[in-house]
Amino acid sequence: MTLAKKVADRIRRWPKERVFSRFDFLDLGSTAAVGMALKRMEDAGKIRRVRRGYYDRPRTHPLLGTLKADHKEILAAIVRRTGMRLQTAGSNAANELRLTEQVPARIVYETDAPSRKLDLGDRNPIQLKHRPLREIARASESSRFVFAGLRAIGRTHITPERVAHLAKELKPEHRRLLLRDLRYAPAWMHPHLRAIAAGEPKSRT
Structure with missing residues (x-):
């Protein structure tokens, strides 16, 4: 052949x-x-x-x-080629997790590579923002995604309904990873993350 x-x-x-x-x-x-x-x-x-x-x-x-090509598929191909690490930035994570209906004006990812704009032709560029590797690599990808979404919402806006939503939407294996990665999250998130991991209907503080 x-x-x-x-x-x-x-x-x-x-x-x-x-x-x-x-x-x-x-x-x-x-x-x-x-x-x-x-x-x-x-x-x-x-x-x-x-x-x-x-x-x-x-x-x-x-x-x-x-x-058009899916921007996530483009990023996945770039990651395979370059080896850089990516994680979805806060407001984008909150939107994708359906914690908010507000659609971010820009698509932003955090990376261990240098900051730059990624031109995708006839659409808005993707913003890549540098973040130290130690802050990206420690927790699992799914846990970092949840952390970013909760951080964007802010501790005063994390309601029992939002916690119940995440407990329902996340895959069981991703909920288990939240407990394993608890040490990498801010202390104020811990009660919410435990409730999400347990599949409880509301967060207990």
Whole structure:
């Protein structure tokens, strides 16, 4: 099987929304050879370039037409390529956890890499803000996500209803991780996190 066919076969096996770069095929051949294979597929309309060096398979919606690449898939591909660490910033985490209906004006992630804006073409750039590695790497990703959301809401606005919502929405394994990672959260969060982990209907302080 030729390199081009191996690359195409792997892409077909992936979910269509996955974003990838030539570095996802290093086991198949050199970056130059893989890059040429991807360029030929792009020219043939089989894949599209979503930003320099990154591709996906075009997806269409019967009403919306061609869909944009998911920014999370783009970030996942960048993380695989660079090895940098990311975590969703507070207001974005609160919105994704449905702790608030307020939609942040910007998409912000914290990273152990240098701060910069990530240009995604015809959409608002993603802001990457540097944060020391020790503050990102200690707790599990799911726990850090909850910590960020609660921190954005603020201790005076964490209601029993919001705690019950998280207890219901989080996967059991993620609730268990909250207890394991309790030491990495501010002390004022501890009662709320214990209630979420226990699946209790309200927070007990």
